[in-house]
Amino acid sequence: MKALLLLFLLLVSGCSTVETDTAIAEVASGIPLTETEAYTSANRKIRFLWREQVYDAGLQDSVSTIVIDQALADQLTDAERAALGYVVTFIGSACEWDGEANEELSNLKCRALTALDLGYQCSDQHLGFLQNWFRNDQDVLARLASCPRVPFTASSQQTFNEVYLTTQGDKIQVWFSASGVNVPMNVSWQWTEENDFLVQDDAISLVKVDQSEVVRGELGLEKGL
Template identity: 70%
Template sequence: MLLALRALLPFSLALLFGCSSTETDTSTEGAAAGIALTETGAHAVTRSKVPFLWREQAYDASLHDSISIITIDQKLAEELTDAERAALGYVTTFIGSECDWDGKANPEFSNLKCKTLSALKLGYQCSIEHLGFLQHWFRNDQEVLIQLASCPRIPFTASSQQTFDEIYLTTQGDTINVWFSASGVNLPMNATWEWTEENIFLAQDDAISLVRTNKSEVIRSELKFDEGL
């Protein structure tokens, strides 16, 4: 059953997540060009809507076909301030990024490895390393702390899940903006959905707060497979 689900999900997710109406410059050279040091400001860095995550097509030998996979700008990830890591870590806590068990799932389900958290050096999903870091940075934001208390553990093989298509980061002084597009699928219900969202954070000293969220209308549709899949 697990192998069948592994085979089915990449096809369904590729159909759903593989296409984007936005043309994205995903080169690390372009990302680096958007980064410049500022003379003042708590975090002394400015980033002008640089791509942190995007999707690319890759051939899967086990499926004999190309599938859509998540790609992360590792160079940018290494340059992030802790406040930026906290902002991105919060956003990526609640939406999947090709999360899979590191080996076999242990009895506590505490070894779920996600691409975004790994790039941010935050350990396993919902681990002490992951949540401890976010709880420290968001310690003055009670709403975020309540959300983190319900940290989800959803592997990419789940029949109902959500995942990222793109993530962009903008930093201006103490303000951090994380914009993303995401999609969801529910195989038993033959349902898909997609939306975009902007999360704006204010960083002060060694703490950060979520000050505003702008979410687009959720577009829902029926999941349809091509004949022969």
């Protein structure tokens, strides 16, 4: 089991190498980075999530690990939490069962949702918060109705490499790079995406999605692995 887990983590790490440089993120969004401590400025672009190589004593190896700026997460407005919460609903952030998976599969704990104080994946706390904030956006509500539950050990999965948040007045932008693997098909892919949101009073809407070309490749795994 440890060998299989290490394989998954190494695959994710390998797919993460192209899109993890901060300079790439700056070029993609066209908005310069502000100082990290300027959480309360009117116009800011801040890194919410990224990856670092961290040694795992159980696996006896360094693995690519998701890191989240919890200080930033604690200071977000509810509208910003809604924008980030929507984006992280559909891509993995080190999601794992809290203990054993229960019959309802309702105890999947994802690192990004936990940082945003939104509870388990697809829970009433998670979806109720998003459904309230996106109540005027029927397309988003329809997509939330198909909330996925994918643990990070799934043989086919997608995960984040970086996530940046920019707030300018009533506009919120979430830019991310992500990668995916499908072990049975021996394929990997990666892409970047920018989601633009508009805040109106106490509601938010998704107004634009700009996705890069998806770059695909082979994992190079031996048959029968």
